[in-house]
Amino acid sequence: MTKRTLIADLLKRPEAGGTHTVAGWVRSTRASGDVAFIVLNDGSNLSGIQLVLERATVPDFDNLSKTGTGTALQATGELVTSPAAGQQFELRVTALTVVGNADPDYPLQKKRHSFEYLRSIAHLRPRSNTFGAVFRLRSKLAQAIHQFFSERNFLYVHTPIITASDCEGAGELFRVTTLPPNGAPRNEGGSIDFGQDFFGQKTGLTVSGQLEGELFAQAFGNIYTFGPTFRAENSNTARHASEFWMIEPEMAFSDLADDADLAEEFVRYLCSFALRECAEDMAFFDQHIEKGLIQRVRAVAEANFARMDYGDAITHLQKAPVSFNFPVEWGLDLQTEHERYLTEQVVGGPVFVLNYPKDIKAFYMRQNNDGRTVAAMDLLVPKVGEIIGGSQREERLDLLEQRIDELEIPKEPLWWYLDSRRWGSTPHAGFGLGFERLIMYLSGMENIRDVIPFPRTPRHAEF
Amino acid sequence: MTKRTLIADLLKRPEAGGTHTVAGWVRSTRASGDVAFIVLNDGSNLSGIQLVLERATVPDFDNLSKTGTGTALQATGELVTSPAAGQQFELRVTALTVVGNADPDYPLQKKRHSFEYLRSIAHLRPRSNTFGAVFRLRSKLAQAIHQFFSERNFLYVHTPIITASDCEGAGELFRVTTLPPNGAPRNEGGSIDFGQDFFGQKTGLTVSGQLEGELFAQAFGNIYTFGPTFRAENSNTARHASEFWMIEPEMAFSDLADDADLAEEFVRYLCSFALRECAEDMAFFDQHIEKGLIQRVRAVAEANFARMDYGDAITHLQKAPVSFNFPVEWGLDLQTEHERYLTEQVVGGPVFVLNYPKDIKAFYMRQNNDGRTVAAMDLLVPKVGEIIGGSQREERLDLLEQRIDELEIPKEPLWWYLDSRRWGSTPHAGFGLGFERLIMYLSGMENIRDVIPFPRTPRHAEF
Numbered sequence: 037m038t039k040r041t042l043i044a045d046l047l048k049r050p051e052a053g054g055t056h057t058v059a060g061w062v063r064s065t066r067a068s069g070d071v072a073f074i075v076l077n078d079g080s081n082l083s084g085i086q087l088v089l090e091r092a093t094v095p096d097f098d099n100l101s102k103t104g105t106g107t108a109l110q111a112t113g114e115l116v117t118s119p120a121a122g123q124q125f126e127l128r129v130t131a132l133t134v135v136g137n138a139d140p141d142y143p144l145q146k147k148r149h150s151f152e153y154l155r156s157i158a159h160l161r162p163r164s165n166t167f168g169a170v171f172r173l174r175s176k177l178a179q180a181i182h183q184f185f186s187e188r189n190f191l192y193v194h195t196p197i198i199t200a201s202d203c204e205g206a207g208e209l210f211r212v213t214t215l216p217p218n219g220a221p222r223n224e225g226g227s228i229d230f231g232q233d234f235f236g237q238k239t240g241l242t243v244s245g246q247l248e249g250e251l252f253a254q255a256f257g258n259i260y261t262f263g264p265t266f267r268a269e270n271s272n273t274a275r276h277a278s279e280f281w282m283i284e285p286e287m288a289f290s291d292l293a294d295d296a297d298l299a300e301e302f303v304r305y306l307c308s309f310a311l312r313e314c315a316e317d318m319a320f321f322d323q324h325i326e327k328g329l330i331q332r333v334r335a336v337a338e339a340n341f342a343r344m345d346y347g348d349a350i351t352h353l354q355k356a357p358v359s360f361n362f363p364v365e366w367g368l369d370l371q372t373e374h375e376r377y378l379t380e381q382v383v384g385g386p387v388f389v390l391n392y393p394k395d396i397k398a399f400y401m402r403q404n405n406d407g408r409t410v411a412a413m414d415l416l417v418p419k420v421g422e423i424i425g426g427s428q429r430e431e432r433l434d435l436l437e438q439r440i441d442e443l444e445i446p447k448e449p450l451w452w453y454l455d456s457r458r459w460g461s462t463p464h465a466g467f468g469l470g471f472e473r474l475i476m477y478l479s480g481m482e483n484i485r486d487v488i489p490f491p492r493t494p495r496h497a498e499f
Numbered sequence: 500m501t502k503r504t505l506i507a508d509l510l511k512r513p514e515a516g517g518t519h520t521v522a523g524w525v526r527s528t529r530a531s532g533d534v535a536f537i538v539l540n541d542g543s544n545l546s547g548i549q550l551v552l553e554r555a556t557v558p559d560f561d562n563l564s565k566t567g568t569g570t571a572l573q574a575t576g577e578l579v580t581s582p583a584a585g586q587q588f589e590l591r592v593t594a595l596t597v598v599g600n601a602d603p604d605y606p607l608q609k610k611r612h613s614f615e616y617l618r619s620i621a622h623l624r625p626r627s628n629t630f631g632a633v634f635r636l637r638s639k640l641a642q643a644i645h646q647f648f649s650e651r652n653f654l655y656v657h658t659p660i661i662t663a664s665d666c667e668g669a670g671e672l673f674r675v676t677t678l679p680p681n682g683a684p685r686n687e688g689g690s691i692d693f694g695q696d697f698f699g700q701k702t703g704l705t706v707s708g709q710l711e712g713e714l715f716a717q718a719f720g721n722i723y724t725f726g727p728t729f730r731a732e733n734s735n736t737a738r739h740a741s742e743f744w745m746i747e748p749e750m751a752f753s754d755l756a757d758d759a760d761l762a763e764e765f766v767r768y769l770c771s772f773a774l775r776e777c778a779e780d781m782a783f784f785d786q787h788i789e790k791g792l793i794q795r796v797r798a799v800a801e802a803n804f805a806r807m808d809y810g811d812a813i814t815h816l817q818k819a820p821v822s823f824n825f826p827v828e829w830g831l832d833l834q835t836e837h838e839r840y841l842t843e844q845v846v847g848g849p850v851f852v853l854n855y856p857k858d859i860k861a862f863y864m865r866q867n868n869d870g871r872t873v874a875a876m877d878l879l880v881p882k883v884g885e886i887i888g889g890s891q892r893e894e895r896l897d898l899l900e901q902r903i904d905e906l907e908i909p910k911e912p913l914w915w916y917l918d919s920r921r922w923g924s925t926p927h928a929g930f931g932l933g934f935e936r937l938i939m940y941l942s943g944m945e946n947i948r949d950v951i952p953f954p955r956t957p958r959h960a961e962f
Binding site: 037040042044045059060061062078079080106107108110135136137138139141142159160162163168171172174175178179182183185186189191192193194195196197198199200201208210211212213214215217218220227228230234235236237239241248251252254255256257263264266268270278279281288289290291294431452453455456458459460461462463488489490492494495496497498499 | 500503505507508522523524525541542543569570571573598599600601602604605622623625626631634635637638641642645646648649652654655656657658659660661662663664671673674675676677678680681683690691693697698699700702704711714715717718719720726727729731733741742744751752753754756757894915916918919922923924925926951952953955957958959960961962
């Protein structure tokens with residue numbers, strides 16, 4: 037078909053002039069006598085471009101000047117400097133083709149819709165301003181994450197989605213099966229015979245690629261995963277989805293301090309990237325979603341992240357002149373209210389809390405010499421609290437096995453994980469970042485359902 | 500910990516000199532009198548670096564000169580020009596630390612192992628030459644794919660993994676459930692009550708993100724997906740896995756010719772990229788996996804891809820002076836033997852076959868005016884046959900609905916897909932590329948199990 041120019045590229049031209057063809061969807065139409073104005077959006081930017089139609093030059097002006105919202109158009113015309121405020125260029129149209137009609141039933145007429153309503157038309161909402169901006173940000177951030185690791189020579193590994201192991205028992209698993217729901221084969225005792233299931237055993241959807249990622253770090257040094265993970269938790273909150281994407285880097289020959297260094301560099305990189313490469317969309321979020329967003333993100337991009345021991349954090353919280361809903365005591369986990377107090381009131385910026393009590397952390401975290409803490413870290417940021425969790429891993433086989441036994445975790449299914457400590461074991465560390473949490477943090481969007489193209493939550497798997 | 504330099508970066512230095520620290524795993528050790536040579540690999544390249552230990556300068560020389568394969572070491576020394584053939588630099592060691600021991604039980608001793616054996620130790624095989632090269636190639640290609648689309652302003656979209664729809668009925672679905680395997684709730688009639696399952700309906704793992712990708716193309720113009728897809732086929736071949744990654748671009752305002760243009764540009768880009776950015780690993784594949792590989796890949800990188808109608812392809816095959824195992828007749832699908840004959844014998848290079856009979860293609864492909872073909876395309880390449888399949892999609896609502904009815908596909912579950920043709924519909928086209936097939940093509944590896952970190956196939960979900 038006729039080569040079209042992306043509107044974003046057209047608007048980046050240093051000066052007006054030249055004949056160009058664009059194609060997209062009508063956001064609004066306004067006629068005034070012998071002139072009509074159509075805002076056309078092709079998804080490449082937020083604002084689209086204004087098409088100017090004049091009766092004298094555009095055949096079928098009467099019909100075209102009433103083009104409905106949602107119509108797909110192809111327009112050719114001259115790029116001219118716009119007399120209107122808020123836009124540098126507009127397109128003075130010489131030829132206009134209706135590619136696909138939209139009647140007045142189109143559900144995305146130009147007016148404000150609630151996010152809740154827009155979720156029910158998730159197949160159309162990307163054509164709205166807010167969701168156009170959200171999914172452009174999501175795409176650019178994903179690409180930036182690959183670029184960050186690629187520049188640092190981290191190897192990207194696709195860890196398995198279907199798994200027979202349950203990393204850290206982090207949540208309830210979705211079961212994956214091809215057994216017939218009715219009349220599955222049974223063992224002599226009457227229980228289901230998973231030996232006859234597709235994989236010859238009971239399998240589920242992964243909750244984390246970390247354990248397999250560690251294996252690859254023991255061969256390639258620095259690696260990362262970036263893929264979907266799953267939690268079958270039956271909870272309906274604005275921050276939990278059943279299917280979400282996670283980034284998990286892992287570094288051999290590294291300790292907890294190296295891990296925090298990487299997390300700090302990573303978060304600052306992504307904040308700077310969003311401000312620089314998604315400027316128009318970030319300005320939209322700042323204006324329409326969360327006032328002050330850009331200042332908040334810039335503060336993180338420019339901060340030196342503080343580091344604080346868990347023990348000191350507890351002391352700060354116990355001295356705090358505020359009353360918390362949840363108890364504060366050495367040995368208890370921090371709740372969001374505590375995390376926010378630490379990052380917002382005590383530090384006034386991002387802070388790593390380090391070395392948590394071992395009894396509230398996973399079996400694979402490295403035991404510190406004090407016998408009661410492990411080399412874990414959480415990164416806390418203003419407004420949300422924890423955004424990254426990580427740790428140095430226990431690389432000493434005897435201590436790892438001892439901890440697994442203490443927690444009564446079955447050791448045999450982890451033979452391959454233990455093997456990675458058997459030959460050429462190295463100190464290593466990594467962290468996990470929920471991709472959707474990051475997008476929410478950078479956009480100000482407050483419901484995880486509004487940063488995932490087609491969200492999966494309890495009782496919802498539409499589209 | 501002490502900052503280490505990646506061996507790949509060290510070997511890229513323009514000249515010898517300077518003191519550097521590296522860390523990695525021992526591939527081989529060889530002692531000769533008062534000198535010992537250790538090849539250390541950190542995964543950043545294929546060859547690693549040679550450490551030179553001299554009795555006079557390295558304490559504990561007697562023990563260190565017998566360091567076993569698989570041991571993790573940290574070494575500091577001076578980068579010097581190597582007198583040995585095949586390597587420019589070596590490291591004259593001044594300090595050496597054993598980070599993690601490896602006893603002689605280490606399963607990856609320096610000798611040839613069969614790929615089949617190495618599959619049983621998939622947690623260790625990345626430390627071998629072949630699998631180091633394979634997974635470096637896999638990582639760099641994945642990053643290159645994001646770069647290709649990012650440079651062209653394609654939006655990356657994460658389409659859902661858990662789905663209630665079955666795109667094109669492409670294969671058997673894995674079921675995703677949280678219902679108890681024993682005693683699932685039942686309807687009055689006795690059938691399983693999926694209304695009580697996690698998502699309130701029967702759900703499975705996606706076989707393609709195309710349909711959802713099309714929705715996003717109708718908002719953002721040019722988009723792509725890159726994520727895991729699943730097939731519950733109980734077939735054990737060297738080319739099928741139950742879990743694999745797929746790339747699926749989709750372009751609005753585009754027809755079949757545009758689609759072929761993009762596919763050609765994409766494949767040539769990736770071939771050139773592999774030759775340029777993975778040169779050492781590609782040379783290894785050429786030498787040890789498939790003689791002539793580099794020449795084969797370069798031929799594709801430099802070719803102009805031919806285009807041929809399905810009807811002409813049938814005529815060529817019917818005139819062919821060879822006997823095929825499968826029949827050749829207008830209306831039948833092409834088999835690999837036919838595809839290879841066309842690309843290897845008729846064209847002598849990559850060829851798109853266009854416009855297949857509609858009865859052998861999916862419901863969503865655009866009907867041509869002849870009433871019997873659709874705007875489908877397959878890209879055939881020497882050695883393997885089909886590597887990409889795509890089509891222009893049917894954007895005309897009436898024709899799409901008619902085809903769905905003809906094929907007796909339930910229409911109601913596709914309401915959202917049909918909606919995308921209801922308002923502002925546009926001609927659009929896309930294709931799918933199996934990522935593992937691409938890696939096999941570029942590396943010469945012949946079993947899909949050997950290009951996936953932890954492959955999932957019938958009865959196999961280890962690690």
